[in-house]
Amino acid sequence: MPYIKQEDRPKLDQLVEQMKEAGIAANGDLNYLLYAFCKRHVSPSYNNYKNFIGELNQCATEIERRILAPYEDEKMRENGDV
Structure with missing residues (x-):
């Protein structure tokens, strides 16, 4: 597990909360999100x-x-x- 420095976590935790608020679930949403990120930004x-x-x-x-x-x-x- 990549242990992220404490000072670097707030921006990532904010994204996690936004995903929760948006209703992102492991029912295809997460798959789409990760695939789209890879396709567009890797x-x-x-x-x-x-x-x-x-x-x-x-x-x-x-x-x-x-x-x-x-x-x-x-x-x-x-x-x-x-």
Whole structure:
């Protein structure tokens, strides 16, 4: 996870809140938003696209590790293991 310096977070957190207020959800909206950003603002080159995809993959990995895994562990404790 890229830990962003405290002083650099407010502008990014503001964007996150704007996305929430706009109703951006993981139902196609987020996919469109990320694709549109890449298409419009990532300079065309193999390396730039590769780096963008790497950022997306690392984000998914971090969600699995820090959010999904603890949730699954909690549900296993609540409901018993398989």
